[in-house]
Amino acid sequence: MRKAFALARKDANAYFQSWAGAFAFAFFFLVAGILFSIVVMTYSKISLDVSKGYQETQGLGLTRFIWGSFFANIGAVLIFLAPILSMRAFAEERKQQTLELLFTYPLSDFDIVSGKFLGMVWFFEALFLPTLAYTALLHWLGVEPDWGPVLVGFLGFWLLGLAYLSLGLFVSSLTDNPVVSAIVTFGLLLVFWVLEWVVSIADGPSARLLALLSPLNHYQEFTVGILDLSNVVYFVCFQLYFIFLAMRSIEARNWKG
Amino acid sequence: MDADPAARLRIESPDREICVRAENISKNFGGIRVLENVSFEIAKGEILGFLGPNGAGKTTTVRILTGFFPPSSGRVWIAEQDLARNPGRAKQRIGYLPESIGLYEDMRVEEFLKFSGAMKGLKSAARKEQVAQKIERCGLGDVRKRLIGRLSKGYRQRLGLAQALLGDPELLVLDEPTNGLDPKQIIEIRTLIRELGRERTVFLSTHILPEVSMVCDRVIIMSRGRLVASGTAEELEAGLKKAREILVTAGEPWRRDEAIGLLRSLPGLEDVRVVKEEPDQVSFSMTVPADKPDPRAEISRLFVEKGIALLEIRSARLSLEEIFMRILSSDDSAAGEAS
Ligand SMILES: Nc1ncnc2c1ncn2[C@@H]1O[C@H](COP(=O)(O)OP(=O)(O)OP(=O)(O)O)[C@@H](O)[C@H]1O
Ligand SMILES: [Mg+2]
Numbered sequence: 125m126r127k128a129f130a131l132a133r134k135d136a137n138a139y140f141q142s143w144a145g146a147f148a149f150a151f152f153f154l155v156a157g158i159l160f161s162i163v164v165m166t167y168s169k170i171s172l173d174v175s176k177g178y179q180e181t182q183g184l185g186l187t188r189f190i191w192g193s194f195f196a197n198i199g200a201v202l203i204f205l206a207p208i209l210s211m212r213a214f215a216e217e218r219k220q221q222t223l224e225l226l227f228t229y230p231l232s233d234f235d236i237v238s239g240k241f242l243g244m245v246w247f248f249e250a251l252f253l254p255t256l257a258y259t260a261l262l263h264w265l266g267v268e269p270d271w272g273p274v275l276v277g278f279l280g281f282w283l284l285g286l287a288y289l290s291l292g293l294f295v296s297s298l299t300d301n302p303v304v305s306a307i308v309t310f311g312l313l314l315v316f317w318v319l320e321w322v323v324s325i326a327d328g329p330s331a332r333l334l335a336l337l338s339p340l341n342h343y344q345e346f347t348v349g350i351l352d353l354s355n356v357v358y359f360v361c362f363q364l365y366f367i368f369l370a371m372r373s374i375e376a377r378n379w380k381g
Numbered sequence: 382m383d384a385d386p387a388a389r390l391r392i393e394s395p396d397r398e399i400c401v402r403a404e405n406i407s408k409n410f411g412g413i414r415v416l417e418n419v420s421f422e423i424a425k426g427e428i429l430g431f432l433g434p435n436g437a438g439k440t441t442t443v444r445i446l447t448g449f450f451p452p453s454s455g456r457v458w459i460a461e462q463d464l465a466r467n468p469g470r471a472k473q474r475i476g477y478l479p480e481s482i483g484l485y486e487d488m489r490v491e492e493f494l495k496f497s498g499a500m501k502g503l504k505s506a507a508r509k510e511q512v513a514q515k516i517e518r519c520g521l522g523d524v525r526k527r528l529i530g531r532l533s534k535g536y537r538q539r540l541g542l543a544q545a546l547l548g549d550p551e552l553l554v555l556d557e558p559t560n561g562l563d564p565k566q567i568i569e570i571r572t573l574i575r576e577l578g579r580e581r582t583v584f585l586s587t588h589i590l591p592e593v594s595m596v597c598d599r600v601i602i603m604s605r606g607r608l609v610a611s612g613t614a615e616e617l618e619a620g621l622k623k624a625r626e627i628l629v630t631a632g633e634p635w636r637r638d639e640a641i642g643l644l645r646s647l648p649g650l651e652d653v654r655v656v657k658e659e660p661d662q663v664s665f666s667m668t669v670p671a672d673k674p675d676p677r678a679e680i681s682r683l684f685v686e687k688g689i690a691l692l693e694i695r696s697a698r699l700s701l702e703e704i705f706m707r708i709l710s711s712d713d714s715a716a717g718e719a720s
Contacts, residue, residue, distance in 0.1 A: 130499035134488075141487060221483025225544070228447040228479075229500040230472040 128239035135243025195347035210292020218300035273349025280346020290366035406455030430597035476545035486530035632690030
């Protein structure tokens with residue numbers, strides 16, 4: 125595992141130094157910032173209506189409103205973010221033809237795949253942890269959120285991110301072109317997103333099955349502060365499945381460099 | 382000009398300690414067979430040259446030995462470890478310099494070597510020491526902080542060698558290490574390899590014959606995915622030099638038989654025959670064994686003495702590479718058409 129960590133560290137460093145990483149950072153901060161401001165402004169507008177008789181209890185209502193809408197919307201941002209974070213994983217190594225070294229070092233396939241996965245997970249975490257600062261900002265403004273649901277929301281966001289990244293990891297192992305990897309990952313995530321729409325419109329057993337498969341459907345409960353173990357299990361299975369596929373994909377490595 | 386078949390694939394004496402054993406390895410790429418039942422052994426401490434023309438399957442063999450991909454069939458042992466069963470432990474003993482080495486272009490030299498060391502499982506204190514030592518050994522001191530993407534080809538090659546040496550593996554696998562270097566760098570790298578070979582086993586893949594005779598203890602030759610010859614460099618060269626050829630062109634075709642008689646009377650000339658006959662001239666070819674002196678002076682003296690017009694006399698002594706390629710192409714034509 126020490127080797128996997130070393131590989132992850134190399135990859136995370138490379139993300140931080142790459143244009144894709146810088147772009148991801150800028151993109152995420154911009155979107156998260158704008159989203160958060162909109163949510164807070166909308167909330168304060170509604171709060172002003174309190175005088176007109178719209179009563180709401182301070183704690184839970186605020187948390188649910190601000191963080192609930194924040195998480196619900198930021199989930200969509202991941203559809204754009206995950207492809208950018210995962211595109212380099214294997215595709216870049218293949219482009220630079222460095223896999224020949226990596227695969228001939230005394231590493232197991234599991235070391236390689238988990239190292240690759242961890243590398244982008246670390247970068248992803250570095251990316252979204254600062255959003256916790258928004259909570260601190262509210263605290264400074266004198267608004268105390270209900271911490272439980274906020275943390276559940278973050279947990280959900282983290283799990284959704286990891287799920288998307290694992291899918292991107294697998295796609296990246298199939299191509300030697302990072303851009304192709306990003307586009308295909310984006311396409312697949314879009315399909316999942318559309319799945320969620322279909323589910324919300326259609327009805328019947330097949331719709332229920334689709335709802336079961338749809339990551340966003342499982343994510344939704346996290347955003348409103350509900351921690352259901354089955355949702356956690358779903359995301360863990362989702363990741364393990366794609367990590368498994370990525371391992372199978374690099375096992376069959378008859379490519380040229 | 383083939384040596385007898387028994388000498389082509391020689392069986393190694395069993396009492397020597399074996400570092401690498403490849404047993405009947407074959408490789409198919411999408412139905413095309415690239416390697417065909419290749420077997421060989423490398424003794425501990427030996428520097429083995431691995432020769433073959435482009436596309437012979439050298440890199441494929443090397444990649445199988447280093448565990449980059451598995452053979453379609455056959456087995457490989459590295460220092461008693463079965464590569465398929467214990468890939469981790471087997472790979473731990475290999476330092477590999479790939480053919481056109483891909484490197485992380487946006488890492489710095491020292492940073493990359495630290496990463497390589499970590500991949501080889503070196504703990505931080507040992508890693509630091511090893512990295513410093515290999516930088517020194519491979520002459521990378523001046524560029525240790527430089528971006529790899531900015532390195533010249535020669536420095537990239539040294540860096541490749543340095544990463545291969547990290548952890549002091551007992552087997553060094555080098556795939557065309559001097560490819561694309563200028564003559565000065567070639568000499569430097571060869572010297573380095575020879576020095577390294579004193580301490581460990583080296584498997585050197587190349588298509589440059591002199592490189593092999595300069596550096597290696599023993600050579601195996603591959604053509605079209607099969608091993609076609611094996612032996613020390615001297616043995617091979619002696620075998621190859623037999624192909625040295627003399628071409629004589631005389632001016633009076635009607636005196637052809639007389640000329641042939643003259644040539645056949647000279648000692649040491651073999652296989653005298655007419656290769657081209659035109660209205661005003663005739664050409665003969667003959668071969669000379671490696672240990673016999675150049676017969677050209679003798680031939681011209683003899684022709685002048687007999688009054689035969691000598692138009693041209695040429696030693697078709699080919700460079701070692703050319704002779705080598707010739708053997709291989711004769712192997713090609715024997716095997717049918719080249720793919
Ligand atoms: N991944 C691959 N997929 C399909 N064919 C391949 C692959 N790798 C190599 N080949 C084919 O296998 C044959 C042997 O290639 P290889 O690279 O082993 O030759 P080589 O002896 O190293 O040649 P060179 O001197 O040019 O490096 C070639 O015909 C090549 O096209
Ligand atoms: Mg090659």
